[in-house]
Amino acid sequence: MRYWEDVEPGATASFGSYLVTREEVVAFAEQYDPQPFHLSDEAAAQTYFGRLSASGWHTCAMTMRMLVDNMASEESAGLGSPGVDEIRWLKPVYPGDILRCESAVVDKSASRSRPDMGSFRSEITVLNQRDEPVLRMKSIGLIRRRPAE
């Protein structure tokens, strides 16, 4: 089990491979972000995006899926997240793109009020198959401390 004590500031990880399909881009946009440029190439052609691109929130959701799949590969005492800072959508994400993640632990701190838990901050960068960063964010994670023996 991976506890707060095992989180090492500076540690990096590289993981994930998520194929972005046109069907999924349109389905997400229809439900959650029905702006014309996320629904059709024709509407997108008149914008900065040029052609159909994923909602930024869809990119966040696909990133979360890669994070969860990566977490599942080792048992972790994670307790969820209170938030995320500085999400930046750096480039459009297009159908056919293959996304991956690079993450780095920025720092960690013990909880003052909860001696059984701590938090850590990570910087997560999502890149496409051309190694272009498309999303960067700083996430906050909560995690259990290792129980006393």
Added chain:
Amino acid sequence: MRYWEDVEPGATASFGSYLVTREEVVAFAEQYDPQPFHLSDEAAAQTYFGRLSASGWHTCAMTMRMLVDNMASEESAGLGSPGVDEIRWLKPVYPGDILRCESAVVDKSASRSRPDMGSFRSEITVLNQRDEPVLRMKSIGLIRRRPAE
């Protein structure tokens, strides 16, 4: 048409009514955030959440839907968003909750490099039917400037 010139710092808005269903919570979690506490009441009972709750990213997506529906009510020269700051998931969102939004324009600035556009920052708070804030974030919006006559 609503341009950058029409964005007033300090202006507030209240909009949206989004019924959170169990089916949608589970469908989103299965696809994007398959942590056990977002998939079943049984797994959630062993956590802080107590019972099945929505992925924080699902709450962001539902918020986006309310924002887009509200934008559609008046023609806007919006150009998308480069990012979001300080997302905070303040309370769990449960099936049966009805969410709504309150937003306030924090400030705005002209673009130095693009005389035809500007940006503005908004603070968005999502509340449930008990008027408890469940999500707060600061979004950045890009918008066209009013063309010269």
